Amino acid sequence: MSAITETTGDAVYLSVAKDAALNQGWDQEPVDAFTGGPLNPGDEYATTGTDGTYVAEDTITVPVHEEHLEASKRLADAGNVTLSKHVVTEQETIQVPVTEERVRVDWREPTGETTDGGVVFEEGTIEIPVSREEVDVTKRTVQTGEVQVSKERQQRTEKVVDSVRREVVDVDDTTAEVKAGRRR
Numbered sequence: 754m755s756a757i758t759e760t761t762g763d764a765v766y767l768s769v770a771k772d773a774a775l776n777q778g779w780d781q782e783p784v785d786a787f788t789g790g791p792l793n794p795g796d797e798y799a800t801t802g803t804d805g806t807y808v809a810e811d812t813i814t815v816p817v818h819e820e821h822l823e824a825s826k827r828l829a830d831a832g833n834v835t836l837s838k839h840v841v842t843e844q845e846t847i848q849v850p851v852t853e854e855r856v857r858v859d860w861r862e863p864t865g866e867t868t869d870g871g872v873v874f875e876e877g878t879i880e881i882p883v884s885r886e887e888v889d890v891t892k893r894t895v896q897t898g899e900v901q902v903s904k905e906r907q908q909r910t911e912k913v914v915d916s917v918r919r920e921v922v923d924v925d926d927t928t929a930e931v932k933a934g935r936r937r
Contacts, residue, residue, distance in 0.1 A: 819919025836902060853885030 756774070759766040767774055 817920045817922055820917035822915055824913055849888050851886040854883045856881055856883055
């Protein structure tokens with residue numbers, strides 16, 4: 754009602770621009786600021802202010818608001834863990850005992866016996882086989898362990914700080930005297 758400047762026959766003229774008038778919420782019924790419910794048709798409200806205040810006779814109702822922080826969580830990519838294997842070549846030395854035969858020739862002093870014409874002064878060669886052990890190296894693959902990879906979830910608390918707003922109502926009574934039973 755406070756925005757009406759003039760009325761004629763079938764027209765109403767307002768003191769606010771068209772865009773401002775469309776954003777005032779005048780197309781909705783006023784609600785009680787404390788209960789959130791619709792106003793009773795018998796309530797005598799003279800005006801609805803642009804800030805959502807409702808004025809009835811000598812009473813002004815002003816809604817008061819404040820903000821609270823609400824946290825939500827979302828899954829974010831934290832990167833990857835890459836597991837890789839590579840081959841390392843090292844020299845390994847083992848000690849293997851081996852046996853080999855050797856020929857030993859010992860000279861003995863003669864006993865002084867005579868031989869009776871047998872085989873003497875005959876040339877020839879005697880071969881004596883000799884053996885030895887040789888080392889053959891083979892390799893075998895042995896599993897020395899295993900790596901088990903798993904993910905664990907660990908919970909921590911993260912502190913979140915942000916600004917919030919709230920409305921505070923200050924009453925500054927500058928009147929010289931306040932009448933009993935009546936507030937301004």
